[in-house]
Amino acid sequence: MKSVVDELEALLGPNRTIHSRDALLAWECDGFTIHREPPLAVVFPESTTEVQAVLRILSKNGVPFVPRGAGTCLSGGPTPVGPSVVVELARMNRVLDVDAVDRSALVQPGVVNLDLTTHVKHLSLHYAPDPSSQSVCTIGGNVAENSGGPHCFKYGMTVDHLIGATVVLPDGQLAQLGTESGPRPPQGLDLLGVFCGSEGTFGICTEIRVRLSTDQPAVRTLLASFADMTSACRAVSDIVGRGLVPAALEILDQATIRAVEASVYKAGYPEDAAAVLLVEFDGEEETLDEEAGQTRQVFAHHDALRIEEATDPRERLRLWKGRKGAFGAMGRLSTDLYVLDGVVPRTKLVEALEGIYAIGKKHFVVLTNVFHAGDGNLHPNISYDGRNTEETARVVQAGHEILELCVKLGGSVSGEHGIGTEKINHMPLMYRPQDLDVMARVRRAFDKEGLCNPGKVLPNRSACAESQKWPAMIARVLGEDAAR
Amino acid sequence: MSELRPASASEVASMLRDLASAKTSVRIRGLGTRDRLCVPAPKGAAILSLRAMSAIERLEPDDLTCSVQPGVTCRQLADALTRAQLELDCLDADDLGTIGGLYASDPLPAASPHAASPRSTLLGIDGALMEGLEFRSGARVVKSVAGFDVHRLLVGSRGRLFAATLLHLKLRPAPKAKVAFESPPSDVVLATKLLHTLRIDASSPKRLMLLRENGVAMVCGVASGNPRQVASLLVRHGLREATAAKRPHLSAPDVGHELVVGCVRPSRLLDLVAALPAEAPLLAHGGGHFETMLTPSRSDALVAAMPRIGGHAVVALGANARIGVGTHLDVGAERLQRELRSALDPRALLA
Structure with missing residues (x-):
């Protein structure tokens, strides 16, 4: 009898089907390296039709599958849980159409976020969602996670920039979500809205129509340093309280500043500061003077140690360099990095940060903070050595307590990284069993057989029973001999 | 038709549970200002009016969020936000209806590329299924991707999936x-x-x-x-x-005419114009939403032309039998809508 891998190879050819154990290690995890599990095989479809054909084969054989883009997710979203086949979409990386009048682009899911902006730069357009990984992460992954980024305070998340999508459902059927002009047809439900952020558990989008934004005529970037974190956070509240709407409001703490300044991302941040606050406005030149002036007043009121203002694009890039490179700079501190993602109401930022530092101290972990202050979206980063199991256990415990704190302060366990496998057990902190039950019903409406990225988002009470089916499944995918 | 007016989330859940036990169809509504845009409720259906749930439970100017019950009127919320120097971008203060109705009917997607829509301002909800199960989705903070965004299904659902008993909304400083x-x-x-x-x-x-x-x-x-x-x-x-x-929005149609709403890519607007009679009024928003008034035969002609133009059109106001007549949804999307309704309201009692 033909194995599933044989069928996939017959469909795509041997060059687009990987199943050797060594090669599969590249797909054993994403940016959340605490959980690792290689797939049984990886396939590389290059068109909607091929994705449909792949899913029909997998569905017919009852084989779970995991959609994957660049693998930059930070919550284990594209990491297999149990025997599964990874559907790798990185080769579906074409911009299919750009409409400058409609200000929209039709892209395949493997298009890299920043590449789209580069592609439409000559039209003075850009794609607004800008996660820190934008130079490598893909639009398909952004849709799966409903990614944000520093500029989503003003411009919104990925979901706010979607117009429509072609989706292959787990049984291979196609569905058009949204319309060519807007996310919901007049007589329909907002299927695209609920699909975005479903972490690859509802189906695979193979074409995505996104909204493009007009470049603003001018940008003003300011950086202020503070002697304490509380002053930096209060300055953020004051800026928003004055009715200003900056494009970005970012804070880096002292440990992050020092890591950045010691790295190739060195940006000239003052190392003696307890925190730096990066504020960016965009719009027409004459309005920026007024907004920057008011922001300087706020900085002064909160005893800023130093204020810098970028006067040209080169200076702006320098001020952003440290922020954009902050996660990379953490590589100097240890071999592994656990990037947490929690949200609190902005008014609770000071309280949350005090609690987070206390948790770090309690568990003796190296903890730094860089975050989207305008949204109250925290990214505590814990540097550790993943080969040390005792240290890793402390890191995981500290992470759990930090997320618990976020929920206790009225926030969320994820602002933009998703739940994946990382936070699956934190979901009950936010949601009651009946809330999770309703989510599970919605998931089943898209994926009745539970084949699409199982083991993600919702805690699974029948995981033990399902694992008993795994040996038979492995045999079906690889063939009896290979499975042994 | 009997009208029930629950005053709390638990009353909503309990009334829905009782009605489900009795296999009674239910029409959820607020003040009824958008009733004319819906197909009439089936005979014998109960009306569940959320108008008595009219409290602004929480308004946090510093966090730019608020939580409101569905029966709060658009005017009431607009006034409260004006006092706090805030705005809900998609709110029309002249709208006579309720906030619940605004989100459930989603009368106007983002009117321009920079504008917010009901979808982009809804952070989360508390809700109740027809079977009486109370649930939460989303969060009260401005940013959260924890779990599936079931709350987004409220937008444009016209009460066909569940009742929202509390809405968490994202605000902006007033311009x-x-x-x-x-x-x-x-x-x-x-x-x-x-x-x-x-x-x-x-x-x-x-x-x-x-x-x-x-x-x-x-x-x-x-x-x-x-x-x-x-x-x-x-x-x-x-x-x-x-x-x-x-x-x-355009006003109510003249006798013999019906209101047709739809969406079209803005770049195809002139194609839409060409498909309409020269005398037909047209209101086209920058975001692609449009409204026009046509005789039934001209409406049918427009619906037939929409696949060529690219977009959707549907009769929103006219003779009862005509409401909802329009372009077909994609087969896959149609299937998903059916599955979702069946998952959340298996007996199809929400009318």
């Missing part, structure tokens, strides 16, 4: 200037050109419409933001301040 504007009257081709120019302006107005009536077209809307920026936008595009903002 320092807000100016209604209009262009000089012109023909529809010139007005369309101006609409596109305004759409791609970096300071694009948040409400932007092309209005054609009696053969004359104009572009109108509301620009907001920094006073200098607003003034400069008006000068740049030869617009003048209007005494009052134009309503974002």
Whole structure:
């Protein structure tokens, strides 16, 4: 009898089907390296039709599958849980159409976020969602996670920039979500809205129509340093309280500043500061003077140690360099990095940060903070050595307590990284069993057989029973001999 | 038809549970201001009015969020936000209906590329299924991706999936200037050109419409933001301040006509115009939403032409049997809608 891998190879050819154990290690995890599990095989479809054909084969054989883009997710979203086949979409990386009048682009899911902006730069357009990984992460992954980024305070998340999508459902059927002009047809439900952020558990989008934004005529970037974190956070509240709407409001703490300044991302941040606050406005030149002036007043009121203002694009890039490179700079501190993602109401930022530092101290972990202050979206980063199991256990415990704190302060366990496998057990902190039950019903409406990225988002009470089916499944995918 | 008026989330759940046990169909509504846009409720259906749930439970100016019960009126919330120097971007203070109705009917997607829509401002909900199960989705903070966004299914659902008993909304600081504007009257081709120019302006107005009536077209809307920026936008595009903002919807249709709403890619607007009779009024928003008034036979002709133009059109107001007549959804999307309804309201009692 033909194995599933044989069928996939017959469909795509041997060059687009990987199943050797060594090669599969590249797909054993994403940016959340605490959980690792290689797939049984990886396939590389290059068109909607091929994705449909792949899913029909997998569905017919009852084989779970995991959609994957660049693998930059930070919550284990594209990491297999149990025997599964990874559907790798990185080769579906074409911009299919750009409409400058409609200000929209039709892209395949493997298009890299920043590449789209580069592609439409000559039209003075850009794609607004800008996660820190934008130079490598893909639009398909952004849709799966409903990614944000520093500029989503003003411009919104990925979901706010979607117009429509072609989706292959787990049984291979196609569905058009949204319309060519807007996310919901007049007589329909907002299927695209609920699909975005479903972490690859509802189906695979193979074409995505996104909204493009007009470049603003001018940008003003300011950086202020503070002697304490509380002053930096209060300055953020004051800026928003004055009715200003900056494009970005970012804070880096002292440990992050020092890591950045010691790295190739060195940006000239003052190392003696307890925190730096990066504020960016965009719009027409004459309005920026007024907004920057008011922001300087706020900085002064909160005893800023130093204020810098970028006067040209080169200076702006320098001020952003440290922020954009902050996660990379953490590589100097240890071999592994656990990037947490929690949200609190902005008014609770000071309280949350005090609690987070206390948790770090309690568990003796190296903890730094860089975050989207305008949204109250925290990214505590814990540097550790993943080969040390005792240290890793402390890191995981500290992470759990930090997320618990976020929920206790009225926030969320994820602002933009998703739940994946990382936070699956934190979901009950936010949601009651009946809330999770309703989510599970919605998931089943898209994926009745539970084949699409199982083991993600919702805690699974029948995981033990399902694992008993795994040996038979492995045999079906690889063939009896290979499975042994 | 009996009308039930629960005063709390638990009463909503308990009433729905009782009605489900009795296999009674239910129409959920607020003040009923949008009833005429719905297919009439089936005979014998109960009306569950959420109008008594009219409290603004929480308004956090510093966090830019609020939580409101569905029966809060648009006017009531607009007034409270004005006092706090805040705004809910998609809120029309002249809307006579409730906040629950606004989100459930989603009458107007983002009217311009910079504008917010009900979808982009809904952070989470508390809700109740027809079987009486109370649930939460989303969060109260401005940003959360924890779990599936079931709350987004409220938008445009017209109460066919569940009842929302509390809505968590994302607010903005009130703009320092807000100016209604209009262009000089012109023909529809010139007005369309101006609409596109305004759409791609970096300071694009948040409400932007092309209005054609009696053969004359104009572009109108509301620009907001920094006073200098607003003034400069008006000068740049030869617009003048209007005494009052134009309503974002066409009024009730004349006898023998029906209101058709739809969406079209803005770049195909002139194709839409070409498919309409010259005398038909047209209101086209910058975001692609449009409204027009046609005789039933002309509506049918437009619906038939929509696949060629690219977009959707549906009769929103007219004879009972005509409401909902329109372009077909994609087969896959249709299937998903069916599955979702069956998952959340298996007996299809929410009408």
